[in-house]
Amino acid sequence: MLETWQIAAIALLAFLVPIDKYGLTIGLRWPIITALILGFILGDMKTALFIGGTLELMALGVTSIAGSSVPEYSTAAIIAIVVASQTGQSMEAGLALGLPVAMLGVQFDVIAKIINGFIVRKSQIYANKNQFAKMKHILLLGPIIMGLTAAIPVLLAITLGAAAIKEILAIMPGWFSSGLTIAGRVLPAVGIALLLNYMPVKRYFQYLLAGFFFVA
Template identity: 30%
Template sequence: MLVELLQYARIRRGTMNPVLDATLIALIYYLVNLDCPLLMMCQAPLFLGGLFGAIYGDLTTGIMLGAALETIYLSAVAVGANMPSDQALAACIAIPIALKTGMEINTAVALAVPFGILGAFMDNARRTINAVWWHRAEKHIDELNWRAITFDAIWGPALVQLAVRFIPVFIVAYLGADAANSFLAAMPEWLTHGLSVIGGMLPALGFTMAISIIGDEKLIPFFALGFFIMKVANLPLVLMGVFAVVLAALHIQYARSGMLQPQALQSPAVDEDDDD
């Protein structure tokens, strides 16, 4: 329903109001970072790419941008609840800017990475500030001040979340399109080409890190095989996916049957009666 209303407003006005546009982007980023499992699942760049693509009327490009960002963060694991990078912020900044300015996918990917790192620092700042509410809550619990406890537990952290998540993203999203256009126009060609090359390498790095986390060196030849087949044969992604599923099924079947395990060499049995 929200997507349909925004598309209707865009058709009526020809373009979305910049304030409404920035508010929507910041609100989406704010919502997906709430402590709700269903909303936290929506932090994936692929989902956000499809959502922004539907809002801006270019679903295909939005999904392609989201998929390119998704490959980078395949190996991003929050250790001890500490995020190495904020994939939601990277997607909420880079994808709308790319859709509005016509930025190339590889350039958008390279643009997204610094924002992802910045998002991790923003999250650490939020946690540090929220420590204030814990100390206040301990005092208010001793006083049995239920109204203050409610504020410390709910409204205080929500205000910090609003200040850290919503306001910075609103400012960047509001100035982002014009600033990105001016920045891209002022960039020399060699820098634009360099960002494009870096953006093309990052997905491969994400896949490699994902394989290293799995820790199974036997999977590296499959990764190399898929890479070279894609480069040499230039197969469609759907056909390549079917081929990968078949290889995975064969590998699992042979592994369970023991056909992939090296067989120990057995020396011929010696008949003890021959020694007598």
Template identity: 40%
Template structure:
């Protein structure tokens, strides 16, 4: 399968907008599961795109770019991995094997984008001193270009010139390497979940965790079913604690409403 021109254009635009969304737009395009699904729609295989995006989403759970730190960009990795998996007629494990190094490469390009953006920041400083409001607005918008191009240009190069290289790699890839990629694709999501569980009150709700594990692993309940079970348990927990809190509040009100006797105590 060859990529159509319109597919390349849409994927490049998607890569451009995804980083801008992570910075300021906040329309939902900063999550691998969303971008992977959109890339799957563009490539004509929404199931594969959703699987790739969801797997990469698990890998970045609990990871944030705080304090200006650069982190692996698995959003761009989801775009490239989904596209190459579809055109090469490969599975999710192959897509993850492509997406992970692409995401790590984006760390270096993210630093380059930050460095390039300082040019516009200095221009804005001069505009502030000159009280040139229109120039400030213009340079703020131009400052978004290094960020968007840091994703759009690599994606464009990979999609236009990378197909032959990908096919060469697939044809010449030894079985042990492909097996390693499959193992990595299975392990890395578990690492993401482990990081998330570290920051959640797992000990307090360990019984609920066991219920979900048994339902998924032993009873083979689909993920939607496990999610509905979790929703039901959450509702039960909320109602139980809400009723208990309400009873405590009513009891406190009844005590305070009583009449004070000669000993300074309250009576009903």
């Protein structure tokens, strides 16, 4: 069972994940970095890095271009790691709850950006009136709204408790769990394929082969 300070720390970590994509960054947008920090919080580094690394492979080649919204894999990592660590279930069980939240995060991100559009226009009105203090204060709402898009779903997921999560996993149909297991194995390859599509593979094919050789 999670202690109060752990729940608070996890919620804060989730809050910072969407904000980290803008301005000065420490890499929380990458699941493996988020997983590393979460591993220290939970005291289960092995589970954290295993799931974080898997989701990192899924996220390769997936990026937000021109303000587009993409799944928040770091948020999925937080939920998946907490579920797997606290319930003793497999990685697939954690992903069963984590990945849907990541997909739902796309909708939350769109809503947050729409709201922030109104905030920016309001701040411009204050700027035109030389009311810079009000402009500064209202602009602070932007990152707060972005942070809540991840913090609220994560907080709800982890406060349900291990027993409730186990019940949710138990009522999931077998075909759904099997599908997630297959997806969990296929998506890393898809992520690598997307990444290779962006890279000059033909020019540096020898380095690609060397990388696979040394890893193998």
